[in-house]
Amino acid sequence: MTEKLVLHEYAQSGNCYKIRLTAALLGLPLERQEYDIMNGETRTPEFLEKVNANGRIPVLQMGERFLPESNAACFYLADGSKLVPEDRFGRADMLRWMFFEQYNHEPNVATMRFWMAFVGEERLNEAQRGQVESKRAAGNAALKLMDEHLAARPFFVGSRPSLADVALYAYTHVAEDGGFTLSDYPHVEAWLRRVEAEPGYVPMSA
Ligand SMILES: N[C@@H](CCC(=O)N[C@@H](CS)C(=O)NCC(=O)O)C(=O)O
Structure with a gap:
């Protein structure tokens, strides 16, 4: 490029x-x-x-x-790099997890982080407070689904990291800021360490 x-x-x-x-x-x-x-x-x-x-x-x-x-x-x-699977099904499966991230994961796991760690629980408005429990439940459901998927494979699609892993790593590795307990999801924790071991990896703070 x-x-x-x-x-x-x-x-x-x-x-x-x-x-x-x-x-x-x-x-x-x-x-x-x-x-x-x-x-x-x-x-x-x-x-x-x-x-x-x-x-x-x-x-x-x-x-x-x-x-x-x-x-x-x-x-x-x-596009066209090692982070996008070469085969048609693999590319579509990668997109499946990226859509999952935007629909089931980010609106719950990331929003809880924003509310708890950036806004502060005591400063949430009435409407936000009313959604905390449902967002916590939906975030845990997303993490559970990820954990079950990762029990049998090293990365979300195939045997190499793809954009599906990048998209899901971003808010999962800081999910505890939002009150989620990552030790409840051991396969997710092991996957986080695998992503962090990839050559070129940079932490969020870099
Ligand atoms: N679906 C969008 C979400 C973008 C988004 O929600 N951005 C937030 C920060 S993570 C933002 O800009 N918030 C400021 C605002 O809404 O004023 C994406 O994946 O990029």
């Missing part, structure tokens, strides 16, 4: 970390531009007009083109 890549991000967001981890595993350089989402910096008229009309990071920029949605940006970086 010869074009300059800029990641518009908030460093502590798992969605942004997915893109940094993909780039690191593939040895791709990324410039980073930080926004304070706690102070509405992705909701300014300039951001909405130029970077993402949906008012959110991450957004991957290449030249004058802007690509929001973490998993789409990971795919842009990894």
Whole structure:
């Protein structure tokens, strides 16, 4: 990839970390531009007009083109690489886990982390407080499904890491910030260590 890549991000967001981890595993350089989402910096008229009309990071920029949605940006970086299975079923199965991540995992595991570790339980509004138990249950259901899947295989798809692992690693490895207990999911814990052993791996704090 010869074009300059800029990641518009908030460093502590798992969605942004997915893109940094993909780039690191593939040895791709990324410039980073930080926004304070706690102070509405992705909701300014300039951001909405130029970077993402949906008012959110991450957004991957290449030249004058802007690509929001973490998993789409990971795919842009990894298309044709070792992180995307070569066979048709494997690619679709990878997407299956990336959609699972966005529908069953991130809205529960990541939202609980945001509420508990960033907003603070005592500052949640009535509506958020009313959702805590259902999000905890749904997050645990997602982790259980992952644990059962990983009991019989080293990575989500096939025998090598793919974007499915990157997408699910980002918020799973910090799930305890949201009140989840990872030791309840030993196969998930073992998988986290396997992802961390991959050449090029970078931690979220890097
Ligand atoms: N589905 C999107 C979710 C993006 C998202 O929720 N971004 C959050 C941070 S993780 C954000 O920008 N929040 C600030 C806001 O909504 O104002 C993705 O995967 O990129």
